[in-house]
Amino acid sequence: MSWKMWSLKKSVWVFHVNTGACNNCDIEIVNCLTPKFDIERFGMKLVGSPRHADALLVTGAVTRQAAPRLKEVYRQTSKPCVVFAMGACACDKGIFHSGYHIVGPVDKVIREEDPNAIIAYVPGCPPKPEAMISGVVKALAAI
């Protein structure tokens, strides 16, 4: 492992992207930041710009309107970066599966932009904060 990767994994800064979620996954992500779960003790921090982020937390099946914006956010994220598909919709469109305005799950849209993107999946509707933290820790261990 390069020293750069080692140092980045110690303090993952995350940027939160909603691409058409019902807001439930977003509430659980905010819950991760509360004192009860407090992901900042792992060095993770929610930041306000993708340019500062090492990971994207993407919630929601990607709508037609959101797809180009998600790609733009991914382009602006400093590399290397990990994309986390949070929740059933982001992983595989969920209950919006046959909706007319859905273009695809998060991994499909991201891979159109970058075929070698690192994508991790946290299923659940919504995933518990414990599941999100566990998913992030497992993904970082696998890199």
Place this chain on the structure above:
Amino acid sequence: MSVQEIIDKLAPIKEMLTETVQTTDLRLYISCESENSFAVNKFLLEELGLRFAIATAIDRESFFEVLYHFSNDATGHVITTKAFIRDHDNPSIESLGQFLPGAEWIEREMHDEFGIEFRNHPDMRRLVLADDWPEGVYPLRKKVKK
């Protein structure tokens, strides 16, 4: 106040109504053709003093229904006016947005999803569909052109 009293108050617009159906103690449906929708809804709002709640539309394959739902908050009654648009190819109806700003956005949404033209609407821009959605494709119609 009972539903019968509300029906009695509808006397001035009685000629314009085709049907009056009470389904429960608090629920009343009144039907009219699309030409009379404007006058009927204006009467409910301005003469009976009802509150406009929301509007919905249904594609019935051969015609469209536009339903305006009004609430009488003092008594808890919900009164729905159904307007039938018989021309399925070029559906159009007079907009309530002229005197009821609260109806503007839901009429824009119905225009996006069903392609119903709201005549004399103050601002008929696209509301809910994506910017690159093709013109003339109305996703909530029963037979969507692909």
